[in-house]
Amino acid sequence: MERVDQAAAGPLxxxxxxxxxFGGITALEGVSFDVTAGQIAGLIGPNGAGKTTLFNCLxxxxxxxxxxxxxxxxxxxxxxxxxxxxxxxGRTFQNLAMFASMSVLDNIMVGRHCRTSSGFLANALxxxxxxxxxxxxxxxxxRLVSFLGLAAVAHLPVAQLPFxxxxxxxxxxxLSCDPKLLLLDEPASGLNHxxxxxxxxxxxxxxxxxxxxxxxxxxxxxxVMSVSDRVxxxxxxxKIADGTPxxxxxxxQVIQAYLGMAA
Numbered sequence: 001m002e003r004v005d006q007a008a009a010g011p012l013x014x015x016x017x018x019x020x021x022f023g024g025i026t027a028l029e030g031v032s033f034d035v036t037a038g039q040i041a042g043l044i045g046p047n048g049a050g051k052t053t054l055f056n057c058l059x060x061x062x063x064x065x066x067x068x069x070x071x072x073x074x075x076x077x078x079x080x081x082x083x084x085x086x087x088x089x090g091r092t093f094q095n096l097a098m099f100a101s102m103s104v105l106d107n108i109m110v111g112r113h114c115r116t117s118s119g120f121l122a123n124a125l126x127x128x129x130x131x132x133x134x135x136x137x138x139x140x141x142x143r144l145v146s147f148l149g150l151a152a153v154a155h156l157p158v159a160q161l162p163f164x165x166x167x168x169x170x171x172x173x174x175l176s177c178d179p180k181l182l183l184l185d186e187p188a189s190g191l192n193h194x195x196x197x198x199x200x201x202x203x204x205x206x207x208x209x210x211x212x213x214x215x216x217x218x219x220x221x222x223x224v225m226s227v228s229d230r231v232x233x234x235x236x237x238x239k240i241a242d243g244t245p246x247x248x249x250x251x252x253q254v255i256q257a258y259l260g261m262a263a
Contacts, residue, residue, distance in 0.1 A: 010073060011034035011035055011036050011037075011070075012035055012036060012037040012071070012072055012180060012181060012213050013034065013035040013058075013069075013070070013071055013181060013213075013215070014034050014035075014068075014069070014070040015031055015032055015033050015034070015054070015067070015069050016032050016067050016068050016069070016070070017030050017031070017032055017066060017067035017068070018030070018031045018032070018054070018057060018064050018066070018067035018068070018069060019031075019064060019065050019066035019067055020050075020053055020054075020057065020062060020063075020064045020065065020237075021065055026237050027050050027053040027237050028050045028053055028054060028057075028064070028234075028237045028238075029237045029238050030066075030067070030238065030239075031050070031054065031067075031234065031237070031238070031239050032067075032239065033232045033239065033242055035181070035213060035215055035230075036213075037180070037213050038207065038211070038213060039207075039213055039214070039229045039230055040203060040204070040207050040213075040214045040216070040227050040228050040229050040230075041213075041214065041215045041216070041228060041229065041230045041231070041232065042215075042216055042217075042218060042224035042225075042227070042228035042230070042231040042232070042245070043055075043215060043216065043217045043218075043231075043232050043234065044217075044218065044219075044221070044224055044231060044232070044233050044234070044248075044254075045233055045234035045235050045257065046235060046257055046258065048236070049234040049235050049236065049237070049257075050234050050236075050237040050238075051217040051234060052094065052185060052217065053237075054234075055091070055183055055185055055217060057069060057076075058071075058076070058089065058091075058183060058215075059081075059084055059089070059091055059183070060076060060079060060080070060081040060084050061081065071087065071088070071089065071181065072087075072088065072180065074087075085111075085177045085179070086177070088178075088179050088180035088181060089179055089180070089181050089183065090111075090174035090175060090177050090179030090181070090182045090183065091174055091182070091183040091184075091185065092167075092170050092171055092174050092182075092183070092184050092185055092187060093170070093185050094185050094186045094189060096163075096166055096167065096170055097170075098158050098166065098169060098170060098173070099158065100157065100158050100159035101157055101158075101159060102157065102158065103154065103155050103156060103157060103158070104145065104150055104153050104154050104155070104156060104158060104161070104169050104172075105138075105141050105142070105145065105154045105155060107158055107169055107172075107173055108141040108144055108145065108169065108172045108173050108176050109137050109138060109140075109141045109176065110173060111172075111173035111174060111175075111176035111177050112137040112140055112141065112176045112177060137176075140176055140178075141172075141176060142154075144172040144175055144176055145172065147172075147205075147209075147210075148168045148171065148172050148202070149168070150165070150168060150169065150172065153165060163190050164190070164191055164192075164195050167187065167190075167191070171184075171187070171202075175206070175210070175212070179212060180212065180213060181212070181213045181214075181215065182206065182212050182213070182214050182215070183215050183216075183217075184203070184214060184215070184216035184217070184218070185216075185217050186217055186218055186219065187199060187203075187216060187218065188218055188219075188220040188223050189219075196220060196222070196223055199223065200223055200226055200227050203216070203227050204227060216228075221249075224245070225245040225249060226245075228245055229244075230242070230243065230244065230245075231243065231244070231245050231248040232248075233248055233251065233253075233254045233257070235253070235257040240253040240254060240257065241253060241254050
């Protein structure tokens with residue numbers, strides 16, 4: 001079978017001229033960039049730059065007024081919010097949102113719901129495919145528990161776990177839907193230096209071992225620059241730089257945005 005050139009096939013994610021306005025406030029203005037399949041891409045910028053607004057557009061939590069967002073060649077405007085995970089986009093959030101009284105394993109299995117097809121009636125009648133899907137969901141969760149080093153706490157309630165471990169559980173839940181693109185919203189928030197190093201290795205493994213493309217929003221520049229193949233910088237809702245980590249670090253507008261002075 002002839003191999004398809006990914007570059008020729010187009011990017012996995014294309015953000016093209018996206019504008020978002022809340023009343024008289026412009027949160028994003030004409031933002032454009034591509035993310036190629038297999039990349040780890042970083043999205044940086046000071047507070048209020050528009051990073052989370054853009055993530056919320058990618059998740060279909062926000063609507064955008066102008067421009068388009070294409071995922072795997074398909075416009076996200078055509079996709080209902082509840083179908084985003086099924087389409088192949090997984091996400092973590094700045095603030096953890098899990099079922100605190102449920103076990104680690106059960107929280108991870110919840111994230112697999114978009115890949116099941118049995119409805120209320122099939123479950124009520126205990127039809128054969130329900131059991132098959134339940135076992136597939138449990139097996140996927142067990143593999144992610146192993147991959148993320150959560151075996152020792154798999155049956156504990158999430159509320160009993162340290163913050164850093166809870167973040168791994170949330171990551172496992174996002175991975176359980178088998179995403180093509182993983183959106184990480186400030187994954188390093190609240191982590192110490194040692195935990196940052198482990199997170200960097202884990203992000204690379206998600207790309208290298210699981211074949212998942214990653215787009216992360218992060219304020220820890222050392223993490224972004226060490227794991228990203230490409231970095232996009234925003235400021236006041238506009239893109240000010242786009243390139244390799246080294247190119248973006250040296251960009252005068254990026255230096256000015258973070259340090260408040262020209263390079």
